[in-house]
Amino acid sequence: MWPFRISPEFSSVPTARDKKDPLSEGLRRQEKDVLPKEGEKIGGEAAGRERTRFPETRAPNFPLPVAPKKGQSHLSLKGEALLFCLVSGVALVIGVVRHEVVLTLLGIGGLAGFFYGVVSLFWVSWGMPAELNALHWRILPEETDEAHPPQWVLTWTDEKKIKKVGFPGITKRYHLVLASRDGRSIEVYASLPREKEETRDLPFPTRPRGAYEIKKEELVIYDFLGFWELAFPKRKGESAPALLVRPLAREVAFSPPFVVGGIRRRESKTVQKTEDLTDHRPYVPGDDPRRINWKLYGHSRELFVRKEETEPPPQSEYVLLLDTYADPSLYSTEAMWSRTDRLVYAALGLGRELLEHRGSLLMGYSGGALQMVQKNELSYYLAFPYGQREGQDLPVPPPDKGVFLFALPRRSVEATALTALLTRCQSPVQLIFVCGSPAEETLARDCQQYYAPHQRMAHVSFLTF
Structure with missing residues (x-):
């Protein structure tokens, strides 16, 4: 069996097994283990993996990760390919019947190119899962602002997968789509790196502010005519944002009347600044007796009171x-x-x-x-x-x-x-x-x-x- 299935569209269609998995009893038991108990703080192992940049307490709106679905590669054929194959076949038949050399050669060349693309994709597809697993990427920096687009770094973990020369007539691209919850997206088609690590610029949309999650991540190969597309998706079972674009401060002429809210006084106190290096002074009639330091009285037989301490403003x-x-x-x-x-x-x-x-x-x-x-x-x-x-x-x-x-x-x-x-x-x-x-x-x-x-x-x- 080939490691892919044919679908009429470029996007993968879940199989019946994929649709059943999230509702299986096994996954239900996993979700019970992952979800925190009532009153328990979400984080650490309960949140799936340790997050250094995006802790759950800072982004409470993102759901907990679920068990990842197994990615299934899919093959798509453009409608123009069937028309091209039909025209090439008709040209070949007419050329043979009427002994037209030009039509015969055009028909043979068209059909040969069409089927070469199919066979080439079949041949190259065997090594694609291993290449996909050996290719990793990261965004630097993961947190940026609207004025500074980040960079996308592609890295090979296995140098044996690096190919200086590609298969004739086959093009490979790494397809990455990052999307925010309101539909903003960053889409990249990048050729595979020829070195162990390569850095590319990550294009920004017109309004880039937002928290971007991984929507699609796949390795796509094309034939030289552009009729066949074979995609190997790489799915991850996590929902932490891969890129965070912070807003820049704007000059907004706005001075609203302040609403009077609650007043909270700090419990911590600071000693009042003074030239005197001691925090006690002799007792003066009228002072609060509760402020007398009786330990000093036991040593010196003189009454001393603690100096007043100031409290920060409310x-x-x-x-x-x-x-x-x-x-x-x-x-x-x-x-x-x-x-x-x-x-x-x-x-x-x-x-x-x-x-x-x-x-x-x-x-x-x-x-x-x-x-x-x-x-x-x-x-x-x-x-x-x-x-x-x-x-x-x-x-x-x-x-x-x-x-x-x-x-x-x-x-x-x-x-x-x-x-x-x-x-x-x-x-x-x-x-x-x-x-x-x-x-x-x-x-x-x-x-x-x-x-x-x-x-x-x-x-x-x-x-x-």
Whole structure:
């Protein structure tokens, strides 16, 4: 049996066995072993493999890995090939019957080239699985920003697989597709390296921000006429992002009124700065007797009291949420990407401003969990939000916090995650509609009439850029 099957399309079609495997009892038992128990933190062995760049606590929105499916190679034939074969056969028959040398040669050459491509693919296919296993790649760096495209490094683990000269008439390409959850993709067709390691530039899409997972990874071979394509997919049973593109800070002219949130006082204290090198002073009538250091009294028979210690100023607590729902009736796929990026840029600017005012910041987005974020982690965390056609639930912030909520205008305002959040939230919310045009701002003002009377709504503002 040949190590491939013929399918009418380039993409592989799951067999009945593939469809049955995820529902088998064996996999069900594996999932019970992999999934954490209630209250258990996801990470380490429970998350499949150790993640250094993308820990589960930093990217809670990505699911746990499942058992990998066995990749099955597939052969595809273009429709033009059948027409070419038919024309070559007719030319051969006519040339033989009418003793036309030119038609006879054209027919023989066309059929010979057609069948040579088939036989060549069959011959070369035997070594493809071994070459695929010996070829590895990595992206450097795994975390970058929108202005610095990364590089793609292909490496042979077995130098015996390196071929300086390819098989005549056969072309080999490594096909890699990285995709984010909102449909952005990075696709690369690269020739196999002729050295142990080669570095290629990884092309960036127009709007590259996001967390990219491996969607397709395969080794493809073609015949010299381009009629036959044989692909050997390499599937991985993990869902950790292979590339993270962080947003760059943008100048956004926006100064929202600060919502008064909870005030938290730190328990740690610092000693007051003074020229005196001791932290005690003689007792003065009127001092609190509880501050007398009786150990010093036992040694010196004199009363000393501890000097007062200062406490850091109170720290405001804020929550910054991103509702990434994009109304399908308003936004195309390209517009959804653009508007989601605008939400991220606005949140990045406001988040930095909040942290500069000695505040602590919790961040969350549709379908994600709340995370405590530091100033140097803002751009990292904001690479994960993605545009959604069916909005997932927003994380409910703790009570008594100042909540800033960024959202896009929409036509339907009732049965949405935003409405559900306002019903459950126990903190004052400032809603900020991010608009890309005056028409969207007009629609946002219509939404304001619905959300403004809500008891938890502190203020509704608009940001157009």
